[in-house]
Amino acid sequence: MSLIAIEELRKSYGEVEVLKGINLEVEKGEVIAIIGKSGSGKSTLLRCINGLETINGGSITVDGAKLAEDEAHLRALRLKVGMIFQQFNLFPHKTAGQNVMLAQQVVKKTAKPAAEAMARKMMERVGLAEKFDAFPDQLSGGQQQRVAIARALAMEPMALLCDEITSALDPELVGEVLQVVRGLAAEGMTLLMVTHEMAFARDVCSRVVFMHQGRVHEIGRPEEVFANPQTPELQSFLGVNRAA
Amino acid sequence: MTQFTLMDILRNLVFATQWTVILSLVSFIGGGLLGLLLLFMRIGKTRWLPPVVKLYTEVFQGTPLLMQLFLAFFGLGLFGIDVPPWLAAGIALILWTAAFLVEIWRGCVEAIPKGQWEASASLGMTYVEQMRHIILPQALKVAIPPTVGFSVQVVKGTALTSIIGFTELSKAGTVLTNATFQPFTVYGLVALIYFALCFPLSQVARILERKMNVAHRH
Numbered sequence: 001m002s003l004i005a006i007e008e009l010r011k012s013y014g015e016v017e018v019l020k021g022i023n024l025e026v027e028k029g030e031v032i033a034i035i036g037k038s039g040s041g042k043s044t045l046l047r048c049i050n051g052l053e054t055i056n057g058g059s060i061t062v063d064g065a066k067l068a069e070d071e072a073h074l075r076a077l078r079l080k081v082g083m084i085f086q087q088f089n090l091f092p093h094k095t096a097g098q099n100v101m102l103a104q105q106v107v108k109k110t111a112k113p114a115a116e117a118m119a120r121k122m123m124e125r126v127g128l129a130e131k132f133d134a135f136p137d138q139l140s141g142g143q144q145q146r147v148a149i150a151r152a153l154a155m156e157p158m159a160l161l162c163d164e165i166t167s168a169l170d171p172e173l174v175g176e177v178l179q180v181v182r183g184l185a186a187e188g189m190t191l192l193m194v195t196h197e198m199a200f201a202r203d204v205c206s207r208v209v210f211m212h213q214g215r216v217h218e219i220g221r222p223e224e225v226f227a228n229p230q231t232p233e234l235q236s237f238l239g240v241n242r243a244a
Numbered sequence: 245m246t247q248f249t250l251m252d253i254l255r256n257l258v259f260a261t262q263w264t265v266i267l268s269l270v271s272f273i274g275g276g277l278l279g280l281l282l283l284f285m286r287i288g289k290t291r292w293l294p295p296v297v298k299l300y301t302e303v304f305q306g307t308p309l310l311m312q313l314f315l316a317f318f319g320l321g322l323f324g325i326d327v328p329p330w331l332a333a334g335i336a337l338i339l340w341t342a343a344f345l346v347e348i349w350r351g352c353v354e355a356i357p358k359g360q361w362e363a364s365a366s367l368g369m370t371y372v373e374q375m376r377h378i379i380l381p382q383a384l385k386v387a388i389p390p391t392v393g394f395s396v397q398v399v400k401g402t403a404l405t406s407i408i409g410f411t412e413l414s415k416a417g418t419v420l421t422n423a424t425f426q427p428f429t430v431y432g433l434v435a436l437i438y439f440a441l442c443f444p445l446s447q448v449a450r451i452l453e454r455k456m457n458v459a460h461r462h
Contacts, residue, residue, distance in 0.1 A: 050366050071370055078368040089363035093381050103367035106377055148363075155367060 003028045003063055003159060003190055004049065004081075010057035011044055018044050020214040021058065026159070031191045033201035033222070036211035037237060042194045045211070046161045049192070050083045063158060079107070082152030086164040088144040090136040096147045097123065097132040100154045108155070115154075122150035126180050142173030146180055153184075160184065162193035198238075202226055210234045248424045254433060260416030261437055267402045267412055268441075270334050272395055275341025282346040287353055289371060297346065304343030310404050312336045317408040333405035341398055348394060352387040353379060389453035396442045396449075403438070413437060 004026040011019040018041045026032060034042045047053045049060055051067060051074045060067040062080050067073065090099050100119035104110040110118070123129050126146035136144055145165055152160055162181065166174040178200050185191055185204050195201055201208055201222060208225040210218040212233045218225060229235045282300065285293040304312065317332035356379050364378045406415035417434040421427045 052362055052365065074365075075368045075370065078366055083363075083366035085359060085363060087359050089357075089359035091360065091363070091378055091382075093385070102377060103364075103369060106373050107368040151367070 001064065002026055003030075004192070005061040006045075006049070006058070007061075008058035009045070009048060009055060009060060011041075011048055011053060012056050018214055019048070022214075022216055024209065024216060024219075026190065026192065028158070028190055029188045030207060031185045031189075031205045032193070032207050032209060033205040034192065034194045034209045034211060035196070035198070035201065035237070036217075040211040041214045042211045043163050046083070046163050046192060046194055050081055050161055051077055052083075075107070079155060080158045081161060082155055082157035082159070083161045084145070084148050084152055084163065084165045086168050088136075088141070088148045088168070090144050090147055090151075092136050095133050095135055096128065096139065096150075099136070099147055100151045103151070104154055118154050119150070122154045123147070125153065125183075126150045127176070140173060141169045142176045145169065145177045149177075149180055149184075159190035159192065162191060162195070164194050164196065166195070166197060198226070210237065212237075248420070248426075250429070253420055253424065253426075253430060256420055257413065257416055257430075257433055257437060260411060260413050261441075263410070263412040264399070264402050264414075264438075265441070267330075267333060267337065267405065267410070268395070268399045271337035271341050271402065272398050274334070274338035275345055275398070276391075278338060278342035279345035279349065282342055283349045283353070286346055286350055301343045301347055304340055305347070309336070309340050309401055310407065312340055313404055313408050329405070329408050329410040332408055333402070333410045337398065337401060337405070340401065341394075344394060344397070345391065348390050349383070349387050352383040352390075355386055356382050385456055389449050389456055392445060392452060393449035396445050399441050399445070400438065 002025040009022040104115040
Protein backbone atom coordinates (compact mmCIF):
# COMPACT_ATOMS: atom_id res chain seq x y z
CA MET A 1 0.00 0.00 0.00
CA SER A 2 1.26 3.48 -0.79
CA LEU A 3 2.18 5.79 2.03
CA ILE A 4 0.47 8.74 0.37
CA ALA A 5 -2.33 8.22 -2.15
CA ILE A 6 -3.87 11.18 -3.92
CA GLU A 7 -6.96 10.58 -6.04
CA GLU A 8 -8.68 13.05 -8.35
CA LEU A 9 -7.65 15.93 -6.07
CA ARG A 10 -9.31 19.21 -6.96
CA LYS A 11 -8.74 22.64 -5.45
CA SER A 12 -10.17 26.01 -6.44
CA TYR A 13 -9.64 29.53 -5.23
CA GLY A 14 -12.99 31.12 -6.02
CA GLU A 15 -13.53 30.68 -9.74
CA VAL A 16 -9.99 29.60 -10.48
CA GLU A 17 -9.31 25.90 -10.40
CA VAL A 18 -5.70 25.43 -9.35
CA LEU A 19 -5.62 21.64 -9.13
CA LYS A 20 -7.66 19.84 -11.77
CA GLY A 21 -7.73 16.24 -10.69
CA ILE A 22 -4.36 15.11 -9.41
CA ASN A 23 -3.53 11.42 -9.07
CA LEU A 24 -0.33 10.45 -7.35
CA GLU A 25 0.87 7.54 -5.27
CA VAL A 26 3.96 7.81 -3.14
CA GLU A 27 5.62 4.71 -1.72
CA LYS A 28 7.47 4.66 1.56
CA GLY A 29 11.07 5.82 1.12
CA GLU A 30 10.47 7.52 -2.18
CA VAL A 31 11.98 10.93 -2.85
CA ILE A 32 9.82 12.88 -5.24
CA ALA A 33 10.63 16.19 -6.85
CA ILE A 34 7.72 18.27 -8.02
CA ILE A 35 8.76 20.70 -10.72
CA GLY A 36 6.88 23.14 -12.90
CA LYS A 37 6.34 26.79 -13.61
CA SER A 38 5.03 29.10 -10.90
CA GLY A 39 1.26 28.92 -10.86
CA SER A 40 1.21 25.30 -11.97
CA GLY A 41 -0.20 24.26 -8.58
CA LYS A 42 2.82 22.48 -7.13
CA SER A 43 2.92 24.36 -3.81
CA THR A 44 -0.85 24.10 -3.49
CA LEU A 45 -0.56 20.33 -3.89
CA LEU A 46 1.88 20.10 -0.98
CA ARG A 47 -0.26 22.38 1.17
CA CYS A 48 -3.29 20.19 0.51
CA ILE A 49 -1.42 17.08 1.64
CA ASN A 50 -0.69 18.78 4.96
CA GLY A 51 -4.23 20.09 5.36
CA LEU A 52 -3.18 23.74 5.13
CA GLU A 53 -5.65 24.10 2.26
CA THR A 54 -9.14 22.68 2.21
CA ILE A 55 -9.78 20.53 -0.82
CA ASN A 56 -12.78 20.79 -3.13
CA GLY A 57 -12.81 17.27 -4.50
CA GLY A 58 -11.08 13.93 -4.55
CA SER A 59 -9.24 12.42 -1.64
CA ILE A 60 -5.87 12.29 0.08
CA THR A 61 -4.96 9.21 2.07
CA VAL A 62 -1.87 9.08 4.25
CA ASP A 63 -0.85 5.74 5.75
CA GLY A 64 -4.36 4.40 5.28
CA ALA A 65 -6.13 7.35 6.94
CA LYS A 66 -8.19 9.69 4.83
CA LEU A 67 -7.78 13.44 5.23
CA ALA A 68 -10.72 15.10 6.96
CA GLU A 69 -11.40 18.66 8.03
CA ASP A 70 -11.88 18.33 11.76
CA GLU A 71 -9.11 19.22 14.18
CA ALA A 72 -8.51 15.68 15.50
CA HIS A 73 -8.04 14.23 12.01
CA LEU A 74 -5.84 17.11 10.93
CA ARG A 75 -3.69 16.69 14.00
CA ALA A 76 -3.28 12.96 13.34
CA LEU A 77 -2.36 13.71 9.73
CA ARG A 78 0.17 16.36 10.66
CA LEU A 79 1.88 14.01 13.09
CA LYS A 80 2.55 11.73 10.12
CA VAL A 81 3.54 14.40 7.64
CA GLY A 82 5.92 17.21 8.51
CA MET A 83 6.32 20.36 6.46
CA ILE A 84 9.17 22.74 5.75
CA PHE A 85 8.51 26.15 4.28
CA GLN A 86 10.28 28.51 1.93
CA GLN A 87 10.36 31.22 4.62
CA PHE A 88 11.57 28.86 7.42
CA ASN A 89 8.85 30.17 9.77
CA LEU A 90 10.83 29.58 12.92
CA PHE A 91 9.22 30.96 16.06
CA PRO A 92 11.23 34.15 16.65
CA HIS A 93 10.47 34.36 20.38
CA LYS A 94 12.01 30.95 21.06
CA THR A 95 15.57 29.69 20.79
CA ALA A 96 16.48 27.16 18.12
CA GLY A 97 16.35 24.40 20.72
CA GLN A 98 12.97 25.55 22.03
CA ASN A 99 11.68 25.66 18.46
CA VAL A 100 12.52 21.99 18.14
CA MET A 101 11.19 21.07 21.60
CA LEU A 102 7.92 22.99 21.66
CA ALA A 103 5.63 20.83 19.51
CA GLN A 104 6.92 17.65 21.11
CA GLN A 105 5.90 19.00 24.52
CA VAL A 106 2.65 20.61 23.46
CA VAL A 107 1.35 18.19 20.85
CA LYS A 108 2.90 14.88 21.85
CA LYS A 109 3.00 15.69 25.58
CA THR A 110 6.60 14.54 25.73
CA ALA A 111 8.26 15.36 29.06
CA LYS A 112 10.80 18.16 28.89
CA PRO A 113 13.99 16.08 29.38
CA ALA A 114 12.97 13.64 26.64
CA ALA A 115 11.96 16.49 24.33
CA GLU A 116 15.28 18.21 24.94
CA ALA A 117 17.24 15.01 24.29
CA MET A 118 15.36 14.54 21.02
CA ALA A 119 15.90 18.21 20.11
CA ARG A 120 19.64 17.96 20.73
CA LYS A 121 19.81 14.82 18.64
CA MET A 122 18.00 16.49 15.75
CA MET A 123 20.07 19.67 15.99
CA GLU A 124 23.12 17.44 15.83
CA ARG A 125 21.71 15.70 12.79
CA VAL A 126 21.36 18.98 10.88
CA GLY A 127 24.84 19.99 12.03
CA LEU A 128 23.80 22.76 14.42
CA ALA A 129 24.37 21.24 17.86
CA GLU A 130 26.28 24.34 18.98
CA LYS A 131 23.41 26.67 18.01
CA PHE A 132 20.91 25.12 20.42
CA ASP A 133 20.51 28.29 22.47
CA ALA A 134 20.70 30.80 19.63
CA PHE A 135 17.63 32.79 18.66
CA PRO A 136 16.48 32.56 15.03
CA ASP A 137 17.57 36.12 14.25
CA GLN A 138 21.12 35.20 15.25
CA LEU A 139 21.23 32.49 12.58
CA SER A 140 21.84 32.66 8.85
CA GLY A 141 19.05 31.69 6.47
CA GLY A 142 20.62 28.31 5.82
CA GLN A 143 20.96 27.65 9.55
CA GLN A 144 17.36 28.72 10.15
CA GLN A 145 16.15 26.34 7.50
CA ARG A 146 18.15 23.52 9.03
CA VAL A 147 16.57 24.26 12.41
CA ALA A 148 13.18 24.11 10.67
CA ILE A 149 14.11 20.67 9.34
CA ALA A 150 15.19 19.57 12.82
CA ARG A 151 11.90 20.88 14.18
CA ALA A 152 9.92 18.81 11.71
CA LEU A 153 12.08 15.72 12.25
CA ALA A 154 11.69 15.86 16.02
CA MET A 155 8.03 14.94 15.55
CA GLU A 156 9.20 11.73 13.88
CA PRO A 157 7.03 12.07 10.77
CA MET A 158 6.65 9.33 8.16
CA ALA A 159 7.09 11.83 5.36
CA LEU A 160 8.36 15.38 4.89
CA LEU A 161 6.92 17.97 2.54
CA CYS A 162 9.45 20.56 1.40
CA ASP A 163 7.98 23.65 -0.21
CA GLU A 164 10.77 25.38 -2.14
CA ILE A 165 12.97 25.21 0.92
CA THR A 166 16.04 26.73 -0.73
CA SER A 167 14.32 29.45 -2.76
CA ALA A 168 14.66 32.16 -0.11
CA LEU A 169 18.34 31.42 0.51
CA ASP A 170 21.43 33.15 -0.76
CA PRO A 171 23.14 30.89 -3.32
CA GLU A 172 26.05 30.04 -1.04
CA LEU A 173 23.66 28.77 1.64
CA VAL A 174 21.68 26.41 -0.60
CA GLY A 175 24.27 23.66 -0.42
CA GLU A 176 24.19 23.17 3.34
CA VAL A 177 20.39 22.71 3.33
CA LEU A 178 20.42 20.34 0.37
CA GLN A 179 23.16 18.37 2.10
CA VAL A 180 20.83 17.75 5.03
CA VAL A 181 18.00 16.73 2.70
CA ARG A 182 20.34 14.40 0.85
CA GLY A 183 21.21 12.76 4.16
CA LEU A 184 17.52 12.27 4.96
CA ALA A 185 16.91 10.70 1.57
CA ALA A 186 19.81 8.33 2.12
CA GLU A 187 18.33 7.29 5.46
CA GLY A 188 15.09 6.33 3.74
CA MET A 189 12.85 9.28 4.67
CA THR A 190 9.91 9.76 2.34
CA LEU A 191 10.24 13.20 0.79
CA LEU A 192 8.02 15.27 -1.45
CA MET A 193 9.76 18.40 -2.52
CA VAL A 194 8.74 21.29 -4.68
CA THR A 195 12.05 22.50 -6.02
CA HIS A 196 13.84 24.51 -8.64
CA GLU A 197 17.11 22.69 -8.00
CA MET A 198 17.14 20.51 -11.10
CA ALA A 199 20.58 19.06 -10.49
CA PHE A 200 19.52 18.02 -7.02
CA ALA A 201 16.30 16.49 -8.35
CA ARG A 202 18.29 14.51 -10.89
CA ASP A 203 20.78 13.21 -8.32
CA VAL A 204 18.62 12.43 -5.36
CA CYS A 205 15.04 11.84 -6.42
CA SER A 206 13.48 8.54 -7.30
CA ARG A 207 10.75 10.17 -9.38
CA VAL A 208 10.08 13.56 -10.87
CA VAL A 209 6.60 15.00 -11.23
CA PHE A 210 6.18 17.77 -13.78
CA MET A 211 3.09 19.84 -13.12
CA HIS A 212 1.47 22.04 -15.71
CA GLN A 213 -1.77 24.02 -15.40
CA GLY A 214 -3.04 22.12 -12.39
CA ARG A 215 -2.35 18.65 -13.68
CA VAL A 216 0.41 16.07 -13.43
CA HIS A 217 1.70 16.54 -16.93
CA GLU A 218 4.55 14.09 -16.90
CA ILE A 219 5.96 11.73 -14.31
CA GLY A 220 8.84 9.33 -14.28
CA ARG A 221 12.34 8.49 -13.19
CA PRO A 222 14.62 11.54 -13.30
CA GLU A 223 16.93 10.12 -15.94
CA GLU A 224 13.94 9.60 -18.29
CA VAL A 225 12.19 12.86 -17.50
CA PHE A 226 15.27 15.03 -17.84
CA ALA A 227 16.91 13.21 -20.77
CA ASN A 228 13.84 12.47 -22.76
CA PRO A 229 10.92 14.82 -22.02
CA GLN A 230 7.82 13.64 -23.84
CA THR A 231 5.67 16.75 -23.99
CA PRO A 232 6.48 20.14 -25.54
CA GLU A 233 5.59 21.84 -22.23
CA LEU A 234 8.25 19.92 -20.32
CA GLN A 235 10.74 20.38 -23.13
CA SER A 236 10.25 24.13 -23.05
CA PHE A 237 10.32 24.18 -19.23
CA LEU A 238 13.61 22.30 -19.11
CA GLY A 239 14.93 24.37 -21.99
CA VAL A 240 14.24 27.54 -20.09
CA ASN A 241 15.99 26.12 -17.08
CA ARG A 242 18.99 25.02 -19.05
CA ALA A 243 19.33 28.42 -20.60
CA ALA A 244 19.20 30.06 -17.19
CA MET B 245 -14.77 84.91 52.99
CA THR B 246 -11.72 82.71 53.17
CA GLN B 247 -8.72 83.59 51.08
CA PHE B 248 -7.18 80.81 48.99
CA THR B 249 -3.42 80.88 48.71
CA LEU B 250 -1.69 79.15 45.83
CA MET B 251 -0.76 76.38 48.23
CA ASP B 252 -4.40 75.88 49.20
CA ILE B 253 -5.39 75.60 45.56
CA LEU B 254 -2.59 73.18 44.83
CA ARG B 255 -3.34 71.06 47.88
CA ASN B 256 -6.98 70.73 46.88
CA LEU B 257 -6.09 69.88 43.31
CA VAL B 258 -3.58 67.23 44.32
CA PHE B 259 -6.18 65.77 46.64
CA ALA B 260 -8.62 65.52 43.74
CA THR B 261 -5.93 64.06 41.52
CA GLN B 262 -6.10 60.83 43.45
CA TRP B 263 -9.62 60.33 42.10
CA THR B 264 -8.39 60.93 38.58
CA VAL B 265 -5.70 58.34 39.16
CA ILE B 266 -8.09 55.84 40.71
CA LEU B 267 -10.65 56.29 37.94
CA SER B 268 -7.90 55.95 35.31
CA LEU B 269 -6.64 52.74 36.88
CA VAL B 270 -10.12 51.27 37.24
CA SER B 271 -10.96 52.16 33.64
CA PHE B 272 -7.69 50.87 32.26
CA ILE B 273 -7.65 47.61 34.21
CA GLY B 274 -11.38 46.99 33.84
CA GLY B 275 -11.28 47.99 30.19
CA GLY B 276 -8.24 45.79 29.69
CA LEU B 277 -9.94 42.72 31.14
CA LEU B 278 -13.14 43.34 29.19
CA GLY B 279 -11.05 44.09 26.09
CA LEU B 280 -9.22 40.79 26.46
CA LEU B 281 -12.52 38.92 26.68
CA LEU B 282 -13.81 40.80 23.63
CA LEU B 283 -10.55 40.10 21.79
CA PHE B 284 -11.01 36.35 22.10
CA MET B 285 -14.60 36.70 20.93
CA ARG B 286 -13.45 38.88 18.04
CA ILE B 287 -10.65 36.65 16.75
CA GLY B 288 -12.24 33.36 17.77
CA LYS B 289 -13.65 30.89 15.32
CA THR B 290 -17.35 31.30 16.03
CA ARG B 291 -19.55 32.73 13.33
CA TRP B 292 -21.69 35.18 15.28
CA LEU B 293 -19.42 36.56 18.02
CA PRO B 294 -17.03 38.59 15.82
CA PRO B 295 -19.78 40.73 14.24
CA VAL B 296 -21.25 41.40 17.70
CA VAL B 297 -17.88 42.65 18.98
CA LYS B 298 -17.38 44.61 15.79
CA LEU B 299 -20.70 46.37 16.29
CA TYR B 300 -19.75 47.08 19.90
CA THR B 301 -16.46 48.71 18.93
CA GLU B 302 -18.10 50.68 16.13
CA VAL B 303 -20.72 52.07 18.52
CA PHE B 304 -18.24 53.03 21.24
CA GLN B 305 -15.63 54.41 18.87
CA GLY B 306 -18.24 56.19 16.76
CA THR B 307 -19.95 58.15 19.54
CA PRO B 308 -18.46 60.81 21.84
CA LEU B 309 -17.34 59.61 25.24
CA LEU B 310 -19.42 62.44 26.70
CA MET B 311 -22.61 60.94 25.24
CA GLN B 312 -21.67 57.58 26.68
CA LEU B 313 -21.23 59.18 30.08
CA PHE B 314 -24.61 60.92 29.82
CA LEU B 315 -26.31 57.71 28.78
CA ALA B 316 -24.75 55.77 31.64
CA PHE B 317 -25.62 58.51 34.13
CA PHE B 318 -29.08 59.63 33.00
CA GLY B 319 -30.10 56.65 30.86
CA LEU B 320 -30.13 54.13 33.65
CA GLY B 321 -31.89 56.68 35.82
CA LEU B 322 -34.87 56.53 33.45
CA PHE B 323 -35.39 52.92 34.50
CA GLY B 324 -35.50 53.99 38.11
CA ILE B 325 -31.95 52.83 38.74
CA ASP B 326 -30.13 55.43 40.76
CA VAL B 327 -26.61 55.62 39.40
CA PRO B 328 -24.07 57.60 41.43
CA PRO B 329 -21.58 59.60 39.31
CA TRP B 330 -18.60 57.41 40.22
CA LEU B 331 -20.40 54.30 39.03
CA ALA B 332 -21.59 55.86 35.76
CA ALA B 333 -18.09 57.22 35.16
CA GLY B 334 -16.49 53.85 35.85
CA ILE B 335 -18.90 51.89 33.66
CA ALA B 336 -18.72 54.28 30.71
CA LEU B 337 -14.93 54.54 30.80
CA ILE B 338 -14.46 50.78 31.11
CA LEU B 339 -16.71 50.14 28.10
CA TRP B 340 -15.04 52.92 26.13
CA THR B 341 -11.50 51.76 26.95
CA ALA B 342 -12.34 48.15 26.09
CA ALA B 343 -13.66 49.21 22.67
CA PHE B 344 -10.34 50.82 21.78
CA LEU B 345 -8.07 48.22 23.33
CA VAL B 346 -9.78 45.34 21.54
CA GLU B 347 -9.08 46.98 18.20
CA ILE B 348 -5.46 47.79 19.10
CA TRP B 349 -4.89 44.22 20.21
CA ARG B 350 -6.65 42.69 17.24
CA GLY B 351 -4.25 44.60 15.02
CA CYS B 352 -1.34 43.15 17.00
CA VAL B 353 -2.59 39.58 16.61
CA GLU B 354 -3.13 40.10 12.90
CA ALA B 355 0.36 41.53 12.56
CA ILE B 356 1.82 38.09 13.29
CA PRO B 357 2.85 36.62 9.92
CA LYS B 358 0.71 33.89 8.40
CA GLY B 359 3.76 31.63 8.31
CA GLN B 360 3.68 31.39 12.11
CA TRP B 361 0.14 29.98 11.95
CA GLU B 362 1.07 27.58 9.19
CA ALA B 363 4.27 26.33 10.80
CA SER B 364 2.58 25.71 14.13
CA ALA B 365 -0.40 24.06 12.40
CA SER B 366 1.88 21.79 10.41
CA LEU B 367 3.43 20.65 13.70
CA GLY B 368 0.00 19.48 14.80
CA MET B 369 -0.95 22.28 17.20
CA THR B 370 -4.60 23.07 17.76
CA TYR B 371 -5.99 26.59 17.53
CA VAL B 372 -5.77 27.11 21.28
CA GLU B 373 -2.21 25.76 21.42
CA GLN B 374 -1.18 28.00 18.53
CA MET B 375 -2.67 31.01 20.29
CA ARG B 376 -1.10 30.21 23.63
CA HIS B 377 2.42 29.26 22.54
CA ILE B 378 3.00 31.03 19.24
CA ILE B 379 0.65 33.91 18.47
CA LEU B 380 -0.18 35.62 21.77
CA PRO B 381 3.40 35.72 23.13
CA GLN B 382 4.50 37.49 19.98
CA ALA B 383 1.41 39.71 19.78
CA LEU B 384 1.91 40.74 23.41
CA LYS B 385 5.33 42.12 22.59
CA VAL B 386 3.91 44.18 19.75
CA ALA B 387 0.94 45.30 21.85
CA ILE B 388 2.71 46.77 24.87
CA PRO B 389 3.84 50.13 23.39
CA PRO B 390 0.48 51.11 21.82
CA THR B 391 -1.37 49.91 24.92
CA VAL B 392 0.72 52.06 27.24
CA GLY B 393 0.32 54.90 24.74
CA PHE B 394 -3.45 54.53 24.88
CA SER B 395 -3.43 54.82 28.67
CA VAL B 396 -2.74 58.53 28.10
CA GLN B 397 -6.09 58.79 26.34
CA VAL B 398 -7.77 57.12 29.30
CA VAL B 399 -6.27 59.60 31.77
CA LYS B 400 -7.45 62.52 29.66
CA GLY B 401 -10.82 60.84 29.13
CA THR B 402 -11.48 60.91 32.86
CA ALA B 403 -11.68 64.72 32.67
CA LEU B 404 -15.08 64.44 31.00
CA THR B 405 -16.56 62.72 34.04
CA SER B 406 -16.49 66.09 35.80
CA ILE B 407 -19.58 66.98 33.78
CA ILE B 408 -21.71 64.30 35.41
CA GLY B 409 -20.44 65.47 38.79
CA PHE B 410 -17.64 63.09 39.59
CA THR B 411 -15.16 65.04 41.68
CA GLU B 412 -11.84 64.36 40.03
CA LEU B 413 -9.16 66.81 38.97
CA SER B 414 -11.18 68.80 36.41
CA LYS B 415 -14.23 69.05 38.64
CA ALA B 416 -12.04 70.23 41.52
CA GLY B 417 -10.61 72.82 39.15
CA THR B 418 -14.09 74.12 38.34
CA VAL B 419 -15.07 74.26 41.99
CA LEU B 420 -11.87 76.09 42.91
CA THR B 421 -12.32 78.55 40.06
CA ASN B 422 -15.78 79.39 41.32
CA ALA B 423 -14.42 79.95 44.79
CA THR B 424 -11.28 81.90 43.89
CA PHE B 425 -12.14 83.66 40.61
CA GLN B 426 -8.66 82.73 39.36
CA PRO B 427 -9.45 80.52 36.36
CA PHE B 428 -6.07 80.95 34.71
CA THR B 429 -4.10 79.94 37.78
CA VAL B 430 -6.39 77.06 38.66
CA TYR B 431 -6.77 75.58 35.17
CA GLY B 432 -3.11 76.18 34.50
CA LEU B 433 -2.28 74.02 37.50
CA VAL B 434 -4.89 71.45 36.45
CA ALA B 435 -3.28 71.22 33.03
CA LEU B 436 0.17 70.87 34.59
CA ILE B 437 -1.00 68.02 36.79
CA TYR B 438 -2.54 66.20 33.80
CA PHE B 439 0.70 66.70 31.94
CA ALA B 440 2.67 65.33 34.89
CA LEU B 441 0.48 62.22 34.77
CA CYS B 442 0.52 61.73 31.00
CA PHE B 443 4.05 62.70 30.05
CA PRO B 444 5.76 59.80 31.86
CA LEU B 445 3.26 57.39 30.28
CA SER B 446 3.97 58.57 26.76
CA GLN B 447 7.71 58.48 27.49
CA VAL B 448 7.43 54.91 28.73
CA ALA B 449 5.47 54.02 25.58
CA ARG B 450 8.21 55.54 23.43
CA ILE B 451 11.00 53.73 25.26
CA LEU B 452 9.12 50.44 25.07
CA GLU B 453 8.53 50.93 21.38
CA ARG B 454 12.24 51.38 20.77
CA LYS B 455 13.10 48.37 22.94
CA MET B 456 10.51 46.13 21.32
CA ASN B 457 11.70 47.11 17.87
CA VAL B 458 15.15 45.90 18.75
CA ALA B 459 13.77 42.68 20.18
CA HIS B 460 11.47 42.18 17.23
CA ARG B 461 13.85 42.37 14.33
CA HIS B 462 11.90 40.09 12.00
